[in-house]
Amino acid sequence: MPSTPAPESVSVSGWGRTAPSTARLVRPRTHAEAAAALDACAERGGIARGLGRAYGDAAQNAGGAVLDMTGLDRVHTIDADAGTVVCDAGVSLHRLMEVLLPLGLFVPVTPGTRYVTVGGAIAADIHGKNHHVSGSFARHVLALDLLTADGTVRTVEPGTPLFDATAGGMGLTGVILSATLRLHPVETSLMAVDTERAADLDDLMARLTATDHRYRYSVAWIDLLARGAATGRAVLTRGDHAPLAALPARARTAPLAFRPRQLPPAPRFVPEGLLGRRSVGLFNELWYRTAPRSRTGELQKLSAFFHPLDGVPHWNRVYGRGGFVQYQFVVGYGQEEALRRIVRRISAQRCPSFLAVLKRFGEAGAGWLSFPVPGWTLALDIPANLPGLGPFLDELDEEVTAAGGRVYLAKDSRLRPGTLTAMYPRLPDFRALRQELDPNALFRSDLSRRLNL
Amino acid sequence: MKDAFGTPQSLLILGGTSEIALATARRLVARRTRKVWLAGRPSPALEQAADHLRDMGADARTVPFDALDAESHTDTLGALFADNDIDMVLLAFGILGDQARDEDDPLAAVRVAQTNYTGAVSAGLICARALQAQGHGSLVVLSSVAGERARRSNFIYGSSKAGLDAFAQGLGDALHGTGVHVMVVRPGFVRSKMTAGLDEAPMATTPEAVAEAIETGLRRRSETVWVPGALRVVMSALRHVPRPVFRRLPV
Numbered sequence: 028m029p030s031t032p033a034p035e036s037v038s039v040s041g042w043g044r045t046a047p048s049t050a051r052l053v054r055p056r057t058h059a060e061a062a063a064a065l066d067a068c069a070e071r072g073g074i075a076r077g078l079g080r081a082y083g084d085a086a087q088n089a090g091g092a093v094l095d096m097t098g099l100d101r102v103h104t105i106d107a108d109a110g111t112v113v114c115d116a117g118v119s120l121h122r123l124m125e126v127l128l129p130l131g132l133f134v135p136v137t138p139g140t141r142y143v144t145v146g147g148a149i150a151a152d153i154h155g156k157n158h159h160v161s162g163s164f165a166r167h168v169l170a171l172d173l174l175t176a177d178g179t180v181r182t183v184e185p186g187t188p189l190f191d192a193t194a195g196g197m198g199l200t201g202v203i204l205s206a207t208l209r210l211h212p213v214e215t216s217l218m219a220v221d222t223e224r225a226a227d228l229d230d231l232m233a234r235l236t237a238t239d240h241r242y243r244y245s246v247a248w249i250d251l252l253a254r255g256a257a258t259g260r261a262v263l264t265r266g267d268h269a270p271l272a273a274l275p276a277r278a279r280t281a282p283l284a285f286r287p288r289q290l291p292p293a294p295r296f297v298p299e300g301l302l303g304r305r306s307v308g309l310f311n312e313l314w315y316r317t318a319p320r321s322r323t324g325e326l327q328k329l330s331a332f333f334h335p336l337d338g339v340p341h342w343n344r345v346y347g348r349g350g351f352v353q354y355q356f357v358v359g360y361g362q363e364e365a366l367r368r369i370v371r372r373i374s375a376q377r378c379p380s381f382l383a384v385l386k387r388f389g390e391a392g393a394g395w396l397s398f399p400v401p402g403w404t405l406a407l408d409i410p411a412n413l414p415g416l417g418p419f420l421d422e423l424d425e426e427v428t429a430a431g432g433r434v435y436l437a438k439d440s441r442l443r444p445g446t447l448t449a450m451y452p453r454l455p456d457f458r459a460l461r462q463e464l465d466p467n468a469l470f471r472s473d474l475s476r477r478l479n480l
Numbered sequence: 481m482k483d484a485f486g487t488p489q490s491l492l493i494l495g496g497t498s499e500i501a502l503a504t505a506r507r508l509v510a511r512r513t514r515k516v517w518l519a520g521r522p523s524p525a526l527e528q529a530a531d532h533l534r535d536m537g538a539d540a541r542t543v544p545f546d547a548l549d550a551e552s553h554t555d556t557l558g559a560l561f562a563d564n565d566i567d568m569v570l571l572a573f574g575i576l577g578d579q580a581r582d583e584d585d586p587l588a589a590v591r592v593a594q595t596n597y598t599g600a601v602s603a604g605l606i607c608a609r610a611l612q613a614q615g616h617g618s619l620v621v622l623s624s625v626a627g628e629r630a631r632r633s634n635f636i637y638g639s640s641k642a643g644l645d646a647f648a649q650g651l652g653d654a655l656h657g658t659g660v661h662v663m664v665v666r667p668g669f670v671r672s673k674m675t676a677g678l679d680e681a682p683m684a685t686t687p688e689a690v691a692e693a694i695e696t697g698l699r700r701r702s703e704t705v706w707v708p709g710a711l712r713v714v715m716s717a718l719r720h721v722p723r724p725v726f727r728r729l730p731v
Binding site for chain 2: 036038043045046047048049050071083084088089090091348349350352411412414416417418440441442443473474476477
């Protein structure tokens with residue numbers, strides 16, 4: 028076995044750049060090296076990390092080891108007829124798109140960024156704009172190889188308790204080494220998009236409820252700084268992969284081209300408070316006013332439709348040194364009043380939050396700590412140094428819990444351990460399975476310490 | 481673990497009867513803190529403080545700790561860190577002494593220096609090492625504006641705080657990049673039992689205001705916090721006042 032260099036101590040934080048902690052970084056390049064890396068976890072545990080897009084402390088482990096999985100980056104086999112791929116956990120969705128699109132295949136679920144790994148996508152059981160149709164990521168996983176605390180590699184299939192604990196399990200059941208995914212066939216790499224505006228929250232919810240089923244992908248960008256009658260005004264963008272016939276003749280020569288454009292990265296140092304109420308309010312106002320009142324069938328690039336922020340590398344720096352918090356919750360159908368109340372409160376609080384996202388979830392997955400349940404989900408970014416933000420979000424937690432809803436762990440950086448139990452009823456099962464599978468808590472993260480997972 | 485706003489879940493207070501420390505503990509317990517260790521010389525006041533925090537819902541315990549007994553620090557503090565992750569250590573012990581009397585009683589003056597400075601050096605180094613091993617945490621050191629420039633009226637206390645302040649700044653630089661955050665807090669005149677009976681200095685503040693500033697400093701990961709904040713400007717001006725003038729200032 029090749030000798031691995033001594034692990035390096037580095038400061039690690041999530042995408043929100045709050046609460047950094049120091050860990051030894053180990054970068055395995057093979058499954059054997061990953062197994063050997065478990066030794067580094069002996070003292071204060073270890074946790075797998077992908078591309079670090081979890082907003083909070085899910086992929087950091089103070090004083091212990093962090094396994095940088097991006098070295099495991101091989102796409103093993105693609106079965107174009109069956110529409111499946113077998114790949115390592117460290118492969119990014121960006122890489123998968125590069126490889127799969129020329130074959131007329133697309134990832135089953137993509138979040139708002141392509142720069143997440145397959146392992147991370149399973150561990151957080153991520154969702155995308157197609158959740159109401161396709162469910163979350165783990166629904167499309169046919170099998171995965173999991174390195175568990177005893178050093179063995181188990182092939183885990185859906186329908187087993189270990190699979191359900193691992194899907195959304197935040198990497199705490201073991202290290203996902205590789206996975207088999209079911210893909211979605213596409214004819215082109217373009218999206219046919221319908222855009223419309225909703226004047227307020229009720230209008231928005233009515234439009235989403237009435238016509239969401241017609242679209243594979245659906246999302247609403249909501250302006251949480253708008254007040255009064257305009258509270259909850261939004262722009263809906265919904266669509267599907269464009270069929271070949273929808274393309275103009277010129278574009279049909281290379282219908283599956285995938286060349287996302289990138290702007291220069293955000294500067295390393297950004298003054299605090301650049302994103303204040305005034306600047307964000309202005310941005311939201313312009314963005315709402317310039318959106319078409321109603322437009323159908325517009326052809327957009329994949330990257331423009333799914334991943335607009337990926338165009339600016341390191342966009343998280345725009346929040347400055349203090350970083351930011353993302354708050355994402357879901358409340359079930361029938362709890363619309365709770366959603367209205369929360370939106371009104373956020374609006375009244377004047378959180379400088381641009382581009383909050385409202386979406387309807389479909390059926391829940393099997394993952395015990397998987398986030399999506401049928402209902403309304405709202406996600407918003409807020410600068411972390413906004414005074415009074417902590418207590419305000421605690422109050423929102425109470426609203427969400429009272430409505431039977433929950434907060435997304437992959438985005439969390441501030442939840443209380445007690446609140447979590449109410450939000451995730453399968454948490455005792457998860458703890459019991461971990462206790463049995465990993466009695467010495469070899470797999471640990473700052474998130475698991477903070478929330479006592 | 482600390483949350484996104486730097487609020488700790490576990491807190492160790494060295495100098496568990498300090499009013500500033502207890503005001504900070506109350507504030508943090510109301511937010512996130514669940515476990516509190518109050519380290520200090522065993523006394524009814526220490527137990528009472530722990531009782532009060534327990535009433536607020538915290539899991540508060542007392543730990544026998546004497547700043548002057550530096551040899552015991554390794555064992556006492558080491559045992560705490562061996563069993564627990566401690567998200568924040570608040571180094572709050574200190575005595576004011578009595579300047580007029582201490583000038584005639586060198587041993588009493590030495591006790592001020594030993595408590596405020598050498599005791600803090602020993603405890604600070606031990607905590608810093610332990611925090612570094614756990615890869616996260618904040619060490620908050622209660623300094624004082626008195627350490628910023630020696631004054632005729634309290635230079636024994638002031639010099640001990642000057643030493644502590646310099647030590648904490650250096651420690652903060654040494655720990656930069658290790659995941660451990662060191663924050664030096666420089667309050668002005670704080671109305672508390674320690675200063676009871678003294679003439680109030682201008683810009684006097686309260687333990688609650690210091691606690692609030694500490695919470696904000698944790699959120700911003702500040703390295704230096706002045707309470708009130710305007711003291712930063714006032715003191716940077718006072719620092720440059722020539723000695724003959726400074727001597728005559730009524731401060």
